[in-house]
Amino acid sequence: MGIGSTAAELHAGLVEELRKSGRITTPEVADAFAAVPRHLFVPGIPLKEAYRDDAVFTKRAPDGTPLSSVSAPWLVATMLERLDAAPGDRVLEIGSGGYNAALLSRIVGEKGEVTSLDIDPEVIDRAESALRSAGVDEVRLLTGDGTLAVPDGGPYDRTVVTVQATSIALAWLEQLTADGRLVVPLRLRGLGRLLTFVRAGDHWVGDGWDLCGFVRMRGPAALDPMATTPLGEGVRLRWDGGPPPDADALTTALVGERHEVWTGVTVGVTEGTRPVVDLWLATVLDVFGRLHTTGTAPAGVRALPGGSPATWDGTGLAHLTMRPADPGASRFEYGVVRYGGDASTAVEFAHQLRIWDRDHRDGPGPVLRIFPRGGPECAARVCRLLDRPGPAMVLAWP
Numbered sequence: 001m002g003i004g005s006t007a008a009e010l011h012a013g014l015v016e017e018l019r020k021s022g023r024i025t026t027p028e029v030a031d032a033f034a035a036v037p038r039h040l041f042v043p044g045i046p047l048k049e050a051y052r053d054d055a056v057f058t059k060r061a062p063d064g065t066p067l068s069s070v071s072a073p074w075l076v077a078t079m080l081e082r083l084d085a086a087p088g089d090r091v092l093e094i095g096s097g098g099y100n101a102a103l104l105s106r107i108v109g110e111k112g113e114v115t116s117l118d119i120d121p122e123v124i125d126r127a128e129s130a131l132r133s134a135g136v137d138e139v140r141l142l143t144g145d146g147t148l149a150v151p152d153g154g155p156y157d158r159t160v161v162t163v164q165a166t167s168i169a170l171a172w173l174e175q176l177t178a179d180g181r182l183v184v185p186l187r188l189r190g191l192g193r194l195l196t197f198v199r200a201g202d203h204w205v206g207d208g209w210d211l212c213g214f215v216r217m218r219g220p221a222a223l224d225p226m227a228t229t230p231l232g233e234g235v236r237l238r239w240d241g242g243p244p245p246d247a248d249a250l251t252t253a254l255v256g257e258r259h260e261v262w263t264g265v266t267v268g269v270t271e272g273t274r275p276v277v278d279l280w281l282a283t284v285l286d287v288f289g290r291l292h293t294t295g296t297a298p299a300g301v302r303a304l305p306g307g308s309p310a311t312w313d314g315t316g317l318a319h320l321t322m323r324p325a326d327p328g329a330s331r332f333e334y335g336v337v338r339y340g341g342d343a344s345t346a347v348e349f350a351h352q353l354r355i356w357d358r359d360h361r362d363g364p365g366p367v368l369r370i371f372p373r374g375g376p377e378c379a380a381r382v383c384r385l386l387d388r389p390g391p392a393m394v395l396a397w398p
């Protein structure tokens, strides 16, 4: 093998990359990454791929949908940093694979305890043999539905969910200690974000908001896939709950009257405001989804990369857009395009962008409040009760 291509060298290179990118920030997580060889958890693939900062898909449904993976190292590192587990902690991992459990086992040490739970017995078998080959024998592996946690298994100091959820299972909260912490990737109105929850009196408060995608939850609490509505050639609307859009009316609107409203709100190209603006719009717009376009879309219909936040009614659709705000395109201005009907929804949409700019742009950002019992309180200035089963979830902007 050439220079830089042995497992040890590739392993050290990955750890260094994660440190440099700021994904690994603490010595505890760095030590765990340095101690656990990832290639033992993804047998059968070239070493270079095992040490690439990418997810390795280990099981797919017949239609190609990923069912299980060994998560991307950058995401595993981010989750471990957010989890903040310490030696002696009892940790529950929901969604197995072996790698993250081995890292956790190193962090909590001999006095700690790691339980890793997966709905799929094949995943548990694979995790078991990988952990054995890595010489990690302290992890407790269980097969079962993670939304029930481990009946009578708590209390846990830390729970990390490594599969995408759209709601918080009561069992995750009930089984945590008083100063317990829950890390979970959630899909909120179609936006994938990693949230970290801690107790705040009678409820839980989550923040963090790292962008992330994940394998979807299976079993009794399986997620509905995101709905996609094609709007003619090269255009589709993706939405997550709520009444379906009138596809015929919106397809016609896209080739009809077009209005633009510009906000005067400008952002630097490196400011990275899009994720937070997307969350703001998901909070304030009653009807919310994302518009995606390809090169075959009708002339003038062009969504932003990753999809433009959009809202619609029976006669038309409005979406977020941007244009250069200076000749060098170092700043961009947010605006709204409306197709069809009257322009008043675009005016209201643009007004909401100005409110974000005025009241929240420099603020602390949103929190997600979970109320396990009783009615939620909407004491914040702006909030939205998310329509999900289970404990009430309120997206709130202080």
Ligand SMILES: C[S@@+](CC[C@H](N)C(=O)[O-])C[C@H]1O[C@@H](n2cnc3c(N)ncnc32)[C@H](O)[C@@H]1O
Residues within 6 Å of the ligand: 067, 068, 069, 070, 071, 093, 094, 095, 096, 097, 098, 099, 100, 101, 117, 118, 119, 120, 123, 144, 145, 146, 147, 162, 163, 214, 215, 216, 217, 218, 219, 220, 221
């Ligand atoms: C991204 S993988 C987990 C990655 C893993 N933590 C690692 O070490 O990289 C997600 C796992 O969640 C599992 N899963 C899906 N739905 C589940 C459920 N309801 N309860 C428990 N596990 C579930 C899948 O079978 C899959 O193996």
